[in-house]
């Protein structure tokens with residue numbers, strides 16, 4: 387059989403491993419960390435089980451397809467539920483609202499903030515629907531093998547109809563006048579590490595996704611999905627080996643011939659790298675990461691994450707909560723310019739409201755994510771961690787959720803830790819930026835330009851960051867591998 391080695395058991399690597407095994411390859415996954423999941427890891431201590439990274443699950447159909455496409459019933463591996471409200475929002479002036487999924491309930495919430503906004507939401511959703519379907523069909527769910535495929539005559543009209551030329555905040559501003567609703571419908575750009583003030587309007591598909599398709603939750607938290615993927619891989623005969631870091635890619639005769647490890651080399655017919663793409667270029671291939679057209683690469687931001695195990699309840703927080711600071715635009719300018727922001731917006735996830743089994747009886751989890759500059763910024767992170775922790779806990783207390791005397795477990799991951807422990811170049815939690823100059827054919831390709839038999843899957847490759855996107859990346863790279871490197875059946879000669 388054709389042997390495929392996958393380097394990294396992130397959600398992208400596991401999804402690709404399952405697809406490759408189903409397609410007939412002999413697959414092994416080698417992971418550096420003690421547990422699979424990559425950024426989607428878990429802190430398990432004192433009866434708490436806390437996700438480290440992704441928490442908002444969008445595009446359920448893509449998640450389910452990862453299982454269904456390999457002949458499995460998704461329900462046998464993961465339980466997915468839609469949350470309503472998708473999230474609760476706390477504005478800086480004290481106003482609060484819920485992003486309801488039920489349309490009439492959402493419209494009523496919007497009308498309370500800006501009379502008439504509810505009726506205008508229908509138009510906004512219709513545009514979001516067009517952007518969402520168009521982006522998936524023309525830019526996201528396909529491999530780009532040449533510049534012409536992306537910018538050719540058949541694809542060019544899509545750049546106009548998908549509003550690649552217009553900033554997202556302008557599109558939102560035409561529908562909603564109240565600055566609070568403008569925040570509500572633009573902050574979602576941060577899901578892929580984009581500044582809402584520079585992101586192109588095509589990313590208005592994200593607030594559409596939240597409020598129309600809905601935010602989903604997997605039982606067991608996001609790690610429940612990782613466990614489902616690991617089980618799927620094992621059921622398909624994939625070996626998932628943890629605590630086994632690769633030290634490099636074997637480069638021989640113009641091709642990748644497998645992986646180097648401290649305890650010996652493993653040869654393979656093809657090698658698929660799931661480790662963060664720029665990190666892998668530097669550390670595993672000994673090259674500077676390069677944009678496909680030689681331009682300067684742009685990195686996304688990072689996050690300062692606090693994980694609290696808390697005794698007692700968490701007031702009227704919902705499973706997902708967005709808390710806006712009082713200088714929304716200044717906040718993002720600072721994040722993207724590598725500066726500290728005094729009163730940042732943040733996000734609080736309380737997964738125990740959706741699945742109480744994630745904490746001991748009478749306890750909850752508060753996962754706090756504060757968008758932040760990446761680890762390249764000249765910031766004293768130790769001081770910043772303490773400062774932001776105090777700010778968030780004091781701010782939450784002012785909103786009626788005082789955790790300060792009830793924290794029984796605490797952990798923090800700052801940008802340097804995202805970089806070092808999770809092998810992310812510059813600690814950029816969402817990988818390379820998704821600016822127009824770094825998407826589609828202009829994002830690092832899923833096939834190496836210099837070495838044959840070397841492929842990539844994950845956030846910094848096409849189509850981009852986020853759980854559903856790396857699952858799509860797995861589908862696209864598998865299609866490419868099957869096309870270029872069809873699996874030999876048992877007994878056939880693999881390589882001439």
Ligand SMILES: Cc1cc2nc3c(=O)[nH]c(=O)nc-3n(C[C@H](O)[C@H](O)[C@H](O)COP(=O)(O)OP(=O)(O)OC[C@H]3O[C@@H](n4cnc5c(N)ncnc54)[C@H](O)[C@@H]3O)c2cc1C
Pocket residue numbers: 393394395396397398399416417418419422423424425426438439440441442443444630631632633660661662689691755808809815816843844845846850851852853854856
């Ligand atoms: C704080 C945070 C919040 C997020 N929130 C969301 C969200 O709400 N919703 C959403 O959809 N997405 C979210 N994301 C993004 C999402 O988590 C990622 O896009 C996705 O999980 C990335 O998966 P991946 O497979 O590309 O990479 P990774 O998860 O980075 O996996 C790569 C794997 O390669 C391994 N590796 C690296 N080097 C080696 C080596 N030398 N040898 C062996 N293995 C190696 C790493 O240890 C890692 O396990 C969030 C991310 C973070 C960090």
